[in-house]
Amino acid sequence: MLFKISISGIKARWKDYLVLFSGMIITTAIFYMFEAISTNNKFTTSSPIGQNAKIVFIFGSILLAIITLVYVFYANNFLMSMREHDYGLFMMLGAKSGVISKLIIIETLAIGLISTVVGIIIGIGFTQVLSSFLASLIHMSLTHFSAFYMPAVIATIVLFAILFLIAGFLNARTFTKTSALQLLRSDQQSDWKQPKALTLATQAIAGVALLAGGYYAMYDIQQLKVMAIPIALVTIVLGTYFVFNSFFVMLLQAFQRSSISHSGLNSFTLAQLKFRIRDYTKILSVVSLLFALALGAITVGTGFQRMVPKLASGNGYYSVAITNPNYEMHSLVGQIKDKVTVTYQQKVDPQAKRVYYRRDQLKEQPLKYAAFVSRKTLASKTFTAKPSQFKHSDSPAYQELWGLQKPTIKAYQIKVVGQQAFNRVNAKTNQLLMVRANDMDAAAAPLTKITNLQTKQYGYQNGEQVGGSFTLYQSFKSIFGSLEFMGIFLGIAFLAMLASCLMFKILSGAASDKIRFDMLNKIGTRRSVLNRSIITQILVLFALPGILGILDVAFGLQMFAKGGLLMGGAYQTFGVTTAGFLVLYLIYFIVTVLIYSRIVVPKTKVER
C-alpha cells in the first residue's frame, strides 16, 4: 500500500520530475563514462598514454561526485517541497511519522533507482561513441575496449545509492519534525519582506566591491601568488551572493521608479523579478558559480589542448631521430609531407665511451635547435648550431643532438672531429636520420608508427626514451587531450545540473504564479503581452547568473594566463567555448519558457 502511494505520488507529478530526471540522468551517464574510462584496464594499461589519461579521469570523477552530492540534495529538496502538501494531508489523516519517513525514503530511492539505471544505460552509449573520440584526441588506438564494464557499473550504482540513501534519510528527518499544519499551509506562506534600504545599499556595495576584489586577485596572480586562489574563492562566492541579494534588487527598484514601469505589464514583470530574485538568491549564486566552473572547465580543457604542438616544438626542433633506418622506416618518413630531414654519420666507441660526428657534415648541413623566446606566448625560435657549440655538454645544440641519439649511447660523450679522425675510429658507421615534421598534428599517424617501431626495436619500457619532440608531443597530448575531453564533459554535466536546478526552481513557482496570470487574463491582458512578460522574467533569471559566470571565467583565465599554467593559450578558445556553451544554455531557457507558459498562461476558455 505504502509503495503504491509513493509511486502514484511520482506519477502524478511526472512532468515536474522529468526535469529533475534529465539533469540526474546526464550526471549519472557522465559519471559512468569517467568511471568506465578510468577503471577499465584495457584502456589504461595498454600504453603510457592511457596511464596519463587514467589519472585525469580519476580526478574528474571525484570532482563530479562532489558536485553531484550537492545537486542530489538540492534537487531532492525541491521534490520534497512539491510533496509537502500531500504529506501534510497524510499526517492530518493520521499517518504516523514512521509511515511518512518510509514513504519519503521509498520515493527518494525510487527516483534514484530510475535515474541511475537509465543514466548507466545512456552512459554505456556515451562511452561507446565518445571513447573513440577521446582516443583520437590523444592519438591512441582502441582495440579491446568495451563500453560495458562491470566494475564501473558497480561503482556508479554504489555512489548513487549512497547519495540517495543519505538524501532520503535527511528528507525524512526534516519532514517528520515539521507539523502537519505547517506542511499543509506551506504553499500559502510568503517569505517576502521589504528589505531595509540601508541594508540593501550596504550589501549592494559590499557585493560589487567583493566581486571586484576577487577579480582583481585573479588578475594580479603574479603578485599574490598562491594566495590569489583562496582570496578569489571567498570574495567571489560572497560577492555573488550579495550582488544577487541586493545589487540586482536595487537595480530593479530603480527601473520600477522610472517611467518604463508604467507601460503594459512592465510593473508586474519588474515586481515579479524583484520578489523572485531575493527568493532565488541562493540558487542564482550557485548557478552562477557552477556556470563559471563549467565554462571554465571547457575553456581550460580546450586551451591546454591547443598548446600541445607549441609546447612540443619549443622543446626540440626535430620530431624523431632514427638510427640506421631500414626500408620500412624510410617509407614511413616518406609519408610525412611537410618536413625537414638531415642525416649524419656516427661512430660509437664503447671503450672510450664516445660518440663521434663529422665536423664537415655539421658544417654543411648544420643542426638546428629550438628554444623558447617567450614563456608567456610560448613562442619559440629556431637556431642554427655551429660545430664549435658541441664542445660543451650544457650548450643547447649539444643537448639537442644528445637527445636524438638512441638510448644505449646516451651516457657517452659527443665528439665532433674532422673527417680523417672520424675514419680512424675503429667502429661501424651508423646513419642518424633526423626528421622534423612542420605540422605534427598532420603527421601524427606516421610519427606514431615510427616511435612504436623504435620502442619495439630497442625494447624500451617507456616511450619517452625515444628521442625527439614527438614523444613529448604524445605525452602532452595524452594529458591535455584527456583534460580537454574531461573539461567538455564535466562542463556539460555541470551545465545539466545547474540549468535543471534553475529550471526546477522556476517551475516550482509556476503553480502560485498561475493565479496571477489568471487574474491578468481576466482584467484583459493579451496573450502576447503575457508571453512577453514570461520571457522577460525567465530570461533575466537565466541571463544574470550567466553573465556573472562569464565574467568569473574571463577573469579566472588570467590565473592561467599569468600564472604560467596555460601560457599563451588561455583565451584562445574562450570565445568559441562560450558560444557553444550559451547555445546549450539557451536550449534550457527555451524549454523552461515553454513548460512554464504551458502551466501559467490561461487557455482562451477559462474553466473554473
Next chain:
Amino acid sequence: MTTKIVQTEDLHKTYDKDSAKPYEALKGISLSVKEGEFVGIMGASGSGKTTLLNILATLDQPTSGSVEIDGQDVTHLTSNQMADFRSKKLGFIFQDFNLLETLTAQENIALPLSLQNAKAATIQTAVKTAASKLGIDDLLSKYPTQLSGGQKQRVAAARALVSNPSIIFGDEPTGALDSTNARELLDTLTNINQQGVSILLVTHDPFSASFCKRILFIKDGKIGDEINAGDKPRNEFYQEILEKLGTFEQ
C-alpha cells in the same frame, strides 16, 4: 428608453460536448441589464452562475446563443480582441480579491490602464480619482499583505473602476469578508451604482443580494424567477429574497 448594457439571447453552454456524458451547464438563458442597473444573479452551487458570469465576462464562449455587451457582439471575438475588450469595458471584483501581492495598491489599481498603454499622467489621475472614490488614498503605497481583507477588496474595487468600465462584474465579492467589511463594500458598490455605473453581482448570499435592484434566480442552467426591489426598503427586499429562496430551492 435606456440602453441595454448586457443582452443575452438563448445562451447554451455544454461541457465535454463530444464525450459520452456531455454536461449542459446553461440551457437557454436570455437576460438583459440596462445602463445604470444593479442586478444580482442568485443560485445554488452548480446552478450555472459562474459559467454564465464567465461567458458574460468574455472569459469563456457559449456553445450557442448570443451575448452583446455595450452593443457589441462578444461571442465572435478573437482572443486578443476579447482581452482588449475586457481591459476597456469590463471591471471585475472577485471573492479572493485577486490582487497581485508583488505590486503596491497603486500599481494594482493602475494595471488595467497600463495594459491599454495609457500615459503615465493619465494613469496617475485615474488612480487618484478611483482611490478617493473608495477612500483608500492613504493605502496606495502599501502592499496587499499589509492590508486587511476589507481594504484589499476596496483596492480591487478601485481597480475595477479605474478604466471607467461599462459594467462591473462581481463574483461573490463579499465571500471572504467579515460582516462589517462586507457591509462597507456593498455600500460602496451602491454608491458607485448611484453614480451611474452598471453592476452585475453573482452571489448566493441573500444579504449581499438585497443591495441589488433586481435579482435573477438561476437553477439547473435556466432562469427560474425574477424579483424587483422597486421602492421597497432594503429590509423588506431582504425578506422577500429569503422567502423566494425558500420556495425556489425546493
